[in-house]
Amino acid sequence: MMRTATLKSISKATGFSVTTVSRALGGFDDVNDDTRRIILEEAQRQSYEPNLQARLLQxxxxxTIGLIIPAYGPRFSDPFFSQFVAGVGNQAAIAGFDLLLSTHAPTPDELDTYRRMVAGRRVDGLILSRTRLHDARIEYLAQTTMPFVVFGRTQTPADYVYIDVDGYQGQAELTEHFISLGHQRIAYITPPQYLTFSYFRMQGFQDAMARHGLSIPTDYVVEGDLTESSGYAAASTLLQLENPPTVIMTGNDLMALGVISYALNRGLRVGDELAVGGFDDIPPAEHVHPGLTTMHQPIYQIGQHLTQALLDLIEKKPSDQRGILMPPKLIVRGSSGEVRPNKRG
Amino acid sequence: MMRTATLKSISKATGFSVTTVSRALGGFDDVNDDTRRIILEEAQRQSYEPNLQARLLQxxxxxTIGLIIPAYGPRFSDPFFSQFVAGVGNQAAIAGFDLLLSTHAPTPDELDTYRRMVAGRRVDGLILSRTRLHDARIEYLAQTTMPFVVFGRTQTPADYVYIDVDGYQGQAELTEHFISLGHQRIAYITPPQYLTFSYFRMQGFQDAMARHGLSIPTDYVVEGDLTESSGYAAASTLLQLENPPTVIMTGNDLMALGVISYALNRGLRVGDELAVGGFDDIPPAEHVHPGLTTMHQPIYQIGQHLTQALLDLIEKKPSDQRGILMPPKLIVRGSSGEVRPNKRG
DNA sequence: CACAGTATCCGAAACGTTTCGGAATTGTCT
DNA sequence: AGACAATTCCGAAACGTTTCGGATACTGTG
Incomplete structure (x- = not known):
């Protein structure tokens, strides 16, 4: 059991003051070369490592950068977050930063987790994701000196760096893809409405339908919570309607996988009897059968970019970049099915 | 820009001493109920959060628990680690612990990263993975008071808690699976030999072959570095031998995916002209075409269990459990192919 | 009324580091 | 010789918290 080395222990061993030891190790130029050598040797001998807490107190x-995953229940297993964490973690690692991970449900006391990180000075910066239309986290952080970057937009007026994917345009494009295949009865499983991306995508869906003179029955829109099982449940509701849809689009791929799984259980031929469209393009989307038509978001790269932006912010590198809006990309796979004869909807 | 609240600021506002404020907030019973109420209200008003660094200094x-991923280059994207991190992170989250992630290549100065974590008191415990036969990290940590648990065994004699999967038995079982299908020319892409699991699996492979009177040509064993591209490269070497193998087994699924990808590029029918076997059973193994025969390790669950064991250790809960050895499970998929007529090897 | 016992509070030290301001020594320039 | 600058070092304060060892005042008891 070794005594942990401190500045004091080195000071005692070498006869120099704590101040001098600190400055020698810190590389300051007001210390004699011989002195520095002696101190460095002794530090080496004791295998000294500075106490981070004490440093931070100064x-x-x-x-370290912090990433709080907002989700009900632990959600590290969600491929979306896996990819995001991978992008963030890898980019941070390159810069020699560690990554502090935490989860918290989007409940009122969620802010405490953020306060802990900020007031406790545990991290040099924070990455937010899954923004809400009205986002108290951003309001809070904006009052603070803590640097932060955001995946997603919000209607909260504040000046911050973000990257978002154009959900309006994306959902509209996906909708029109299905319309162009001859579909008219298109349903949509939406994520909770308070999420920003949920709002934009709904707009995109509605406008695209309207542009083509198609209506959306109210019971064609069902809310899910982004998990596979909620997609399964919502599909069950939709497909038992008197006049069921021929297409189900979902707010993320995970729910789409749930839809496919329900459809297969019901014995429906996905792509043929029911077309399905997701959003995200997580790896399983490519491997499921039939492949899932979806809008691709470069989640990993967004994680990387956001992290780099945060690191720049921490280093106070000047930049006039505030927000980036990226277009998602339509990926057509088997779940789209073939062009269908234009029979009455 | 708000002044951050401290014990002192609350002390100043209420007129009580810093000590009393600390004890009131800490829930000690030597403070008057009225006093406590006043202090709590003021703390609320200032939205006080204790400074973690200062606390730790005491x-x-x-x-927080630390997880250092030992790999050349950032490797958060590796599905193996994704799953492991998910298991660890979710279990930690349940207990209210945060997760500090770091990566470091297994180079000599790797230990510095561990020293930083330990001496800097950044974490309450550490999780190690990918053990080596002779593992300096374990030697170091054993000298320390820092609690730690390990995924994998080592030959270093030390007393520690670990979980490992029986690679000897697993590799032997997989080998015999292919032998039972009529194969005789079986090659193996091994991970670096200094890794413990690599050692055990090689033994399992060799013993299984010996039991059935089959020999292993020296050029049938190639070393890879666990990445997909190294599997691709190794497959290229193996399949260009004068007398190529009819089966390629690999030290992990990622390399097996590389093998499949090479085989498909060469126009070989995987399963038919070349059988492939992996190890791990990561999600893509199920979704690739043809599906990958592999030995399933419950990586996610191992992450959970190890984390719980670590938390118990931190809480000093008594336990006599030191090591757990789990059997992996054979998962047969399309890459095994059919039983083949017993033509000469 | 003296005493112990209890409830309530607080000063000061400690954790390990950084940094401000200055002190002591030596050398350099008129 | 005196003034001045450069070099090298250090004491003390500060960061925000916890905790030890009392101090004070109030209660009830005999």
Whole structure:
């Protein structure tokens, strides 16, 4: 059981003051070369490592960025977040930063988790994801000196760096893809309405339908919570309607997988009897049968970019970049089915 | 820009000493109920959050566990680690612990990263993975008071908690699976030999072959580095031999995916002209075409269990459990092919 | 009324680091 | 010789918290 080395222990061993030891190790130029050599040797001998807590107490950097995953229940297994974490973590690692991961449900006391990170000075910066139309986290952080970047937009007026994918345009494009295949009865499983991306995508869906003179029955829109099982449940509701849809689009791929799984259980031929469209393009979307037609979001790259932007912010590198809006890309797979004869909807 | 609240600021506002404020908030019973109420209200008003660094400096818990991923280059994207991180992260989240992620290549100065975590008191415990036969990290941590648990065994004699999957038995079982299908020319792409699991699996492979009177040509064993591209490269070497193997087994699924990808590029029918076997059973193994025969390891669950064991260790809950050895499970998929007529090998 | 016992509070030290301001020594220039 | 600058070092304060060892005042008891 070794005594942990401190500045004091080195000071005692070498006869120099704690201040001098600190400055020698810190690379300051007001210490004699011989002195520095002696101190460095002793530090080496004791295998000294500075105490990070004490350093931070002085207001120094923690070389750590924080990522709080907002979800009901632990959600590290969600491929969406896996990819996002991978992008963030890898980029942080390159810069020598560690990654502090935490989860919290989007409940009122969620802010406490953020406060803990900020006031506790545990991290040098934060990455937010899954923004809400009205986002208290952003309001809070904007009042703070803590640097942060955001995946997604919000209607909260505040000045911050974000990257988002154009959900309006994306959902409209996907909708028109199905319309062009001859579909008219298109249903949509939407994520909770308070989420920003949910709002934009709904708009895109509605406008695209309207542009083509198609109506959306009210019971064709069902809310899910982004999990596979909620997609399964919603599909069950939709497909037992008197006049069921021929297409089900969902707010994310995970729910689409649930839809496919329900359809297969019901013995429906996906692509043929029921077309399905997702959003995200997570890896399983490619491998499921039939393949899932979806809008591709470069989640991993967004994680990387956001992290780099955050690191720049932490380093106070000047940049006038505030928001980036990326277009998603339509990926057509088997779940789209073939062009169908234009029979009455 | 708000002033951050501290014990001192609350002390100043209420007129009570810092000590009393600390004890009131800490829930000690030597403070008057009225006093406590006043202090709590003021703390609320200032939205006080304790400074974690200062607390840690007193030797308290950081409510954080550390996970250092040993890999060349950032490797968060590796499905193996994704799953492991998910298991660890979710279990930690349930207990209210955060997760500190870091990566480091298994180079000599890798230990510095561990020292930083330990001496800097950044975490309350550490999770190690991908053990080596002779593992300096374990030697180091054993000298320390830092609690730690390990995914994998080692030959280093030390007393520690670990979970491992029986690679000897697993590789032997997989080998015999292919032998039972009529194969005799079986090649193996091994991970770097200094890794413990690599060692055990090689033994399992060799013993199984010996039991059935089959020999392993020296050029049938190639070393890979666990990445998909190294599997691709190794497959290229193996399949260009004068007398190529009819089966390629690999040290992990990622390399097996590389093998399949090479085989498909060469126009070989996987399963038919070349059988492939992996190890791990990561999600893509199920979705690739043809499906990958592999030994299933419950990586996610291992992450959960290890984390719980670590948390118990941190809480100093008594336990006599030291090591668990789990059997992997054979998963047969399309890459095995059919039983083949017993033509000369 | 003296005493112990209890309830309530607080000063000061400690954790390990950084940094401000200055002190001591030596050398350099008129 | 005196003034001045450069070099090298250090004491003390600060960061925000916890905790030890009392201090004070109030209660009830005999």
């Amino acid at each position: 207001g120094m950097r923690s070389q | 030797g308290m818990r950081s409510q």
